[in-house]
Amino acid sequence: MSGLSFERVDFGYGDRLLLRRTWLDLSGGGLTALVGPNGAGKSTLLKLAGGLLNPTSGRVMLDGRSLSDLPDRERARAIGYLAPDGRSAWPMTVRNIVALGRAPWRKPLRDLGEADTAAIDRAMAQTGISDMAERRFNTLSSGERARTLIARTLAGQAPLMVLDEPTAALDVKHQLGVMAILQKAAASGTQVIVAVHALDMAARFADRVLVMKRGEMLADGPPDEALAEDVVRDVFGVRAPGGIAPTPLSVDGRD
Amino acid sequence: MPSDDGIASTSLCADSYVLALAGPERISALSWQAGHAVSAAPGWARDLPRAWSDAERLYTLSPGLTVFGTGEGGRTQRLLARTGLESFELAWANDFDGVRDNLRALGERIGGEARAAAAIAELDARLERLETRTAARGRRPRVLYLSASGATAGAGTYVDEAIRAAGGVNVMADAGVNGWPRSDPETVLGVEADIVLTSFFAEGYASTYNHARHHAAYRLVLEERPNGTVPAGDWMCAGPRLIDAAERIADIIDAWEREEGA
Amino acid sequence: MKPVRSLNLVLVLAVVLAAVLSLCVGEADIGLAALSGLFAADPSLDTLILRELRLPRLLLGLLVGAGLGGAGAVMQGFFRNPLADPGIVGISASAGLGAVAALYFSLASLFALALPLAGVAGAGAGVALLFLIAGRGASATTLILSGVAVNAMAGALTALLMNLAPNPWALAEIAYWLMGSLKDASWTEVGFAAPLVLTGLAILATAGRGIEALSLGEDTARSLGIDLGRLRLSVVAGTALAVGGGVAVAGAIGFVGLVVPHLLRPLVGYRPAALILPAMLGGALLVTLADLFVRLISGPGMPLYLGVVTALLGAPFFLWLVRSTQKVAP
Numbered sequence: 001m002s003g004l005s006f007e008r009v010d011f012g013y014g015d016r017l018l019l020r021r022t023w024l025d026l027s028g029g030g031l032t033a034l035v036g037p038n039g040a041g042k043s044t045l046l047k048l049a050g051g052l053l054n055p056t057s058g059r060v061m062l063d064g065r066s067l068s069d070l071p072d073r074e075r076a077r078a079i080g081y082l083a084p085d086g087r088s089a090w091p092m093t094v095r096n097i098v099a100l101g102r103a104p105w106r107k108p109l110r111d112l113g114e115a116d117t118a119a120i121d122r123a124m125a126q127t128g129i130s131d132m133a134e135r136r137f138n139t140l141s142s143g144e145r146a147r148t149l150i151a152r153t154l155a156g157q158a159p160l161m162v163l164d165e166p167t168a169a170l171d172v173k174h175q176l177g178v179m180a181i182l183q184k185a186a187a188s189g190t191q192v193i194v195a196v197h198a199l200d201m202a203a204r205f206a207d208r209v210l211v212m213k214r215g216e217m218l219a220d221g222p223p224d225e226a227l228a229e230d231v232v233r234d235v236f237g238v239r240a241p242g243g244i245a246p247t248p249l250s251v252d253g254r255d
Numbered sequence: 256m257p258s259d260d261g262i263a264s265t266s267l268c269a270d271s272y273v274l275a276l277a278g279p280e281r282i283s284a285l286s287w288q289a290g291h292a293v294s295a296a297p298g299w300a301r302d303l304p305r306a307w308s309d310a311e312r313l314y315t316l317s318p319g320l321t322v323f324g325t326g327e328g329g330r331t332q333r334l335l336a337r338t339g340l341e342s343f344e345l346a347w348a349n350d351f352d353g354v355r356d357n358l359r360a361l362g363e364r365i366g367g368e369a370r371a372a373a374a375i376a377e378l379d380a381r382l383e384r385l386e387t388r389t390a391a392r393g394r395r396p397r398v399l400y401l402s403a404s405g406a407t408a409g410a411g412t413y414v415d416e417a418i419r420a421a422g423g424v425n426v427m428a429d430a431g432v433n434g435w436p437r438s439d440p441e442t443v444l445g446v447e448a449d450i451v452l453t454s455f456f457a458e459g460y461a462s463t464y465n466h467a468r469h470h471a472a473y474r475l476v477l478e479e480r481p482n483g484t485v486p487a488g489d490w491m492c493a494g495p496r497l498i499d500a501a502e503r504i505a506d507i508i509d510a511w512e513r514e515e516g517a
Numbered sequence: 518m519k520p521v522r523s524l525n526l527v528l529v530l531a532v533v534l535a536a537v538l539s540l541c542v543g544e545a546d547i548g549l550a551a552l553s554g555l556f557a558a559d560p561s562l563d564t565l566i567l568r569e570l571r572l573p574r575l576l577l578g579l580l581v582g583a584g585l586g587g588a589g590a591v592m593q594g595f596f597r598n599p600l601a602d603p604g605i606v607g608i609s610a611s612a613g614l615g616a617v618a619a620l621y622f623s624l625a626s627l628f629a630l631a632l633p634l635a636g637v638a639g640a641g642a643g644v645a646l647l648f649l650i651a652g653r654g655a656s657a658t659t660l661i662l663s664g665v666a667v668n669a670m671a672g673a674l675t676a677l678l679m680n681l682a683p684n685p686w687a688l689a690e691i692a693y694w695l696m697g698s699l700k701d702a703s704w705t706e707v708g709f710a711a712p713l714v715l716t717g718l719a720i721l722a723t724a725g726r727g728i729e730a731l732s733l734g735e736d737t738a739r740s741l742g743i744d745l746g747r748l749r750l751s752v753v754a755g756t757a758l759a760v761g762g763g764v765a766v767a768g769a770i771g772f773v774g775l776v777v778p779h780l781l782r783p784l785v786g787y788r789p790a791a792l793i794l795p796a797m798l799g800g801a802l803l804v805t806l807a808d809l810f811v812r813l814i815s816g817p818g819m820p821l822y823l824g825v826v827t828a829l830l831g832a833p834f835f836l837w838l839v840r841s842t843q844k845v846a847p
């Protein structure tokens with residue numbers, strides 16, 4: 001558990017506010033899904049949560065300290081962030097990509113230590129990619145790549161993970177796989193905040209759903225409340241009689 | 256480092272000075288260009304070992320004194336100094352005064368002051384004879400110098416000096432040009448020259464960029480006016496052979512005068 | 518990381534072999550026995566040639582090569598682009614401009630380190646200009662075009678200085694200097710370049726962690742605790758010192774920073790941090806071998822210029838590299 005909270009956070013450039021007067025208490029743990037139409041400010045919120053952006057006004061607090069006051073390394077060890085664009089500049093092996101997640105723990109110019117290797121192995125096991133360890137990133141399918149990048153984030157062993165649309169452009173089967181991994185991670189004590197675009201996935205896997213539109217938080221609560229019919233209509237402009245139902249789909253056969 | 260007492264020179268320019276001031280017994284190596292057609296080195300000199308501006312080569316030759324052309328010393332000269340090898344770099348010369356200064360300086364350096372004085376005296380005597388020839392002529396022709404690549408020489412260059420010593424007027428200097436500019440075809444066509452002077456390079460220096468020969472304007476100028484050539488070896492730089500170039504130009508002027516029908 | 522360690526070992530061995538060859542081969546063939554008289558009061562000719570000519574020339578070549586290889590590896594890691602090379606993006610040209618300007622305005626004689634520092638200043642200005650034009654997270658196209666702009670700028674100013682040269686001989690001097698050469702390098706040149714290049718190499722080595730994290734993008738790198746501002750500074754400072762110091766004493770030698778990292782990258786599993794040391798060693802090796810070739814082929818009075826040789830090897834390589842990266846991802 002880690003105590004992340006937003007205290008009256010604004011973020012914007014000039015007159016344009018991407019995030020408006022946001023108060024959030026994210027200290028509860030579990031898996032929180034962040035949903036909203038394009039341009040709602042989800043990426044902005046996640047970057048603020050990850051300490052990649054500083055609020056224009058207000059504060060993002062972590063365990064009683066302002067995020068912007070934390071030294072880079074400490075912040076990196078406390079929060080793992082997964083960027084939306086899942087590409088690697090170089091065709092490294094899966095193992096080496098996952099190893100990048102150990103950066104906040106490694107001493108400069110030193111090789112990977114025992115703790116690092118253990119964390120890497122564990123992360124690969126959690127994401128089911130251990131048998132692909134020596135394959136090159138650019139030869140992987142999109143689902144395998146998504147899992148590799150999540151393993152990279154898991155390898156950092158941060159108590160809080162913030163992920164920006166890890167399921168984007170994935171087949172349904174792989175979306176389910178990714179969400180299942182995140183759910184298991186949340187169950188074993190890591191707090192997960194993840195932006196998703198598939199509402200039924202959010203409904204199925206999240207303990208709590210945040211609904212955003214145009215920089216404002218319009219709903220915050222368990223899925224059956226936050227994804228109720230009227231919210232969905234207001235925010236997304238679609239009719240979902242009875243609210244969003246959790247997806248009934250599951251992966252056939254082995255994981 | 257032990258060395259012979261010989262003198263080595265590293266380029267054609269340095270060759271000409273060394274040959275003017277030192278006898279065969281004192282010269283241990285001449286430049287790598289000494290064997291080329293453009294060189295004015297005497298037959299016996301062409302069998303000497305070759306020197307060029309490279310420290311390893313000069314260490315191996317270990318001459319008593321290495322003579323460099325202007326600007327050729329650089330790092331090589333410093334490296335020679337580190338092992339106690341003596342060297343001398345010629346100063347940049349634009350005119351006969353510069354030639355005299357170099358002769359004097361080099362003469363002093365090799366203990367050949369007497370020979371230097373004699374060379375200077377000969378130079379002065381030949382210049383005087385040229386003056387006499389000039390005075391004997393009716394007028395001073397307008398001379399245009401064109402190199403194979405179309406470069407010309409204005410005031411303050413040794414080409415200008417040679418032309419004037421020979422009794423001509425350098426049209427470029429007359430037009431207010433200084434130094435070594437490239438000519439443009441318009442200027443060349445527009446300028447009124449009685450004689451066009453070219454300098455040919457034989458072997459080794461063949462210029463692929465033979466502007467002057469191919470461009471129509473230049474060809475026109477070369478065909479229309481009487482022209483003469485001075486071998487490039489005479490005036491690679493302002494050296495002891497500059498007077499030879501001047502004399503050759505004077506011969507060309509005499510021929511022109513005869514053609515004009517005095 | 519065993520494979521990388523053995524690669525480095527192999528490279529060190531290769532460098533040592535090339536060094537021995539370089540010392541023994543030349544105008545005069547010298548046996549290494551001549552090294553024994555190195556500190557003798559009255560050395561033989563062979564020892565003299567070895568001590569005053571070949572040894573400093575070898576060391577300078579190693580320094581210049583290591584600087585170019587290391588800078589190339591770090592730049593490619595930082596810009597996430599295999600086409601980044603100090604020559605292609607105009608850093609060598611800027612360093613050359615700095616040095617030529619110092620020669621032209623007679624600043625080089627002001628104090629001992631004036632010329633190499635002018636080269637470093639030029640290189641620093643070039644890198645800063647490159648960053649300014651290319652901006653953050655530049656794509657391949659933007660980077661190369663920005664490099665073209667920097668090259669054009671440096672080239673134009675150098676051409677101006679050449680245009681204003683007082684006579685054809687001064688002009689030729691600048692032109693030949695720009696072609697790049699280790700000819701007649703002495704301990705003086707080594708003493709100039711070594712502190713600058715070695716400092717640059719040390720700074721470049723610290724950039725490993727940052728450029729490795731950059732593989733997944735700027736946001737990911739920052740989330741991993743990398744200070745991008747500081748990383749940018751180390752890349753600028755490291756490149757300026759490592760490349761500028763070398764160019765100032767040896768002229769513009771290109772393509773080493775392009776060829777070496779590219780050839781070695783697959784051997785280190787494409788990991789940017791692991792590439793830095795091998796690239797330095799590989800660069801040192803390449804320059805030493807190229808210079809050996811130059812010394813063997815050069816005729817009396819008609820020296821072959823090292824920069825010309827590396828360009829003749831590197832330009833076709835560059836063409837091939839552009840084609841092959843086009844096929845994979847434009």
